[in-house]
Amino acid sequence: MDIIFFGTFMHSTKEHSLQILENHYIGINDGQIQFLTDKEDFERLAAKFSYNLQSVRHLKPGQFLIPGLVDTHIHASQYPNAGSKMDLPLLDWLEKYTFPLEAKFSDLEFAEKCYRKVVARTLKNGTTTACYFATIHPESSLKLGEICDEYGQRAYIGKVSMDISSHSNYTETTEKSIRDTRWFIESIKKLNNPLVTPCITPRFAVNCSPSLLRALGNIAKEYGGLPIQTHINETVRERESVLKLFPKHDSYAHIYESFGLLTNKTVMAHCVYMNDCEFDTFKETEAGISHCPTSNTMLQSGIMDLRKSLDKGVKIGLGTDISGGYSASVQAAIRDGVGASKTLGMDKSKSYKPVDFKELFRLATLGGSKVLGLDDKIGNFKVGKEFDALLIDLTVTDSPCDIFGDEISEDLLQKFIFLGDDRNIVEVYVKGQQRLQNNNFLC
Template sequence: MSSNESAAGIAHVYRGTFVHATYHTAVEILEDRLLGVDTEGKIAFIGSGKEVDRLSQKWGFEAFAVTQLGQHEFFMPGMVDTHIHASQYSYAGTALDMPLLQWLNMYTFPVEACYKDLEFARNVYTHVVKRTLRNGTTTACYFATIHTDASLLLGQIANDFGQRALVGKVCMDTNNFIPHYKETPEESEGETNRWVINSYPLVRPVVTPRFAPSCSAALLGYLGEIAHNNDLHIQSHISETKEEVNLVKELFPDYDSYTDVYHRHNLLTDKTVLAHGCHLTDGELKLFRETGASIAHCPNSNISLCSGMLDVRRVLNHKVKLGLGTDVAGGYSPSMLDAVRRTLDTSKALTIQDTQYHTLTFEEVFRLATLGGSQALSLDENTGNFEVGKDFDALRVNTDAAGGPIDLINHGEGSFFMSLFPLSIPPSGDDRNIVEVYVAGKRVVPFVEGP
């Protein structure tokens, strides 16, 4: 058996069209392929559909047991939400009538304080995990709240439903508007340590200072130590609004920039993802590139709260890793397909302002929603596209789903027009087109039973 072949047996084989991104190609369409998934949920082989007999003999599966995709079906990688507040899902789509800092104090902090009630937490977290899975999010990077037990519950729920997740217990020791919704630095350190020693097969802990304005230097230092000592992921926010940037300058006058605040507390690593970044300087982007830190682009939230418009092309030109996020509830939609659409819209808006601007292509944004998100979360060794050895995180998509939003118009039978069908999904499709969702080889949507 070669080094590329799996030692595990073959559990499933699929035949049809596979659409994914590679490190060199934004969109690659593989027509009439066989893809084998082993009993550990990893991709064991990819070959031509015409070689089914040879491959069945080599890999030990029965040709009649192959799952054949329909004419208008294809597989694409599961989408990666690099920034979502699970605890804010209960008011998604409402309360978007004020700028960020006022919005946090009026709506977010009072609601998050409710998560000390575990039944309340269970209800909301169950809904958000199921909704995001139905919308094709196979990996989610979640903010929870300051409550450790509720954060542990979110991890359990995500794992039980089969969603790959990073879950962060929020840390904040400064909150002048809702005094009871904060911790002391010592409490935050202790509770974070309690959180990080717990894990589930599909869930990883992520160190989560809410953002610099809600954290003292002492707390940021504690969290940097915990992340370093345990080799953990880190998530937070950065430069979402100009008002926030100015506040950080006031609170941390001895630091060169907002990015420098995180960097000097050991919170800027190749496992760090910071949301927004609308107002980062070139110098800050250079620091991102040098440390390997990533940006989560959340266009729905950026527009909904009038925060700013991230120039994704500029970020990519600085060779900084970038993925997409829904940022519920600042973003009103939990769908990553919406994040794709809003990313394209923002890029086109920048083009309206400057006709020389190099607009993002759909293919580039498709990659950001899949492989780009995995890279941003430093998970791309395990997932993000269809490569042998990676976990089979995938969406089975039907462009002609009954009752779906797409009307297929017959242009002919040529391969060119058939290849256009997959590209219609993120701009035009929705969850009705996502008929099955797989994580690590296991079908998790449609749901069989909730936990």
């Protein structure tokens, strides 16, 4: 189906954290962007691709298109705890709240209820691509993949692997973890949906034996280089615990690298306490970072120096990290990322430059696509990419932000990021298919 929009489009490129294209046309066919042009060249391109000029949709003042948001780190199974239970630091929080919750996902009915809610909520908030942690349970992890398939969300799905745990009802043997991981991969592949991809998911080195980490690295390679996701350097206590468990390794990053778990398709969440050698290892392996500023603050883990990480040239995206993070909206991660960077900058020299909302917007779109190895498909409105997009409307009757008619386009985007919410996201597209209209799903 052909789609043509005329109006204002805002996206990021390699060269520009924010590029604003006003009075432009974008043409989409079979889910792919065929042209993005101004008025002068529109008729020629429309004729070239045989578009019906009567089908052009003209955006109103206060409306604009942005790329779909990419959440590079979210625990779908923790969604019932979102917005609550944030009174403890990470390791204690896992023991008291998180592992007992995740153990409930052995109940397929409970899992389906939760996963339907989190996929619906993230899509309503403009997350067209999500990198999900599920639990150790293969059947309910598959259910998450089936729900993403049904709703049309682009997703990486990970059955969690962990053969070390203090909770007897939430652990698995090494052999079972390996066997279930293979079953899960094959089951997701049988969905035959290119939007839904299995992801190798060791919880983190604290919860995995060397034998399991080695097997997971081998499985990722065996299946042609599957995506990998896990955690690293989230807290000082966690980092110290890992290095005691693996005394032969000189860094947390080296542990993962030695087991084949650092690749150009690896997503490493948090990275608050990285040393220069670890940044170098990330650069060499092309592993990416999921910056989770909301949960880093809520669990008192620390503040990642985003400016330093960007200067190191490592791939970086944003993660909501539900339920360490309180919100399933990537907008919250943008807002909190700006606040965290400015807070850190207060203790820096005057030459230190905090990261602004435009750069965080790039991380939430193009940056996230690079971290997930999808930047050849999504992340901005470059011709040839798939059309993952949000139609934003700041004029809806119940809008949480007010506009006054004299704002420039950059102001409108900034107001949406800092004041807007799902009420302003009136249409959601994934690969050219409209999935949401005015908070109603079109599955």
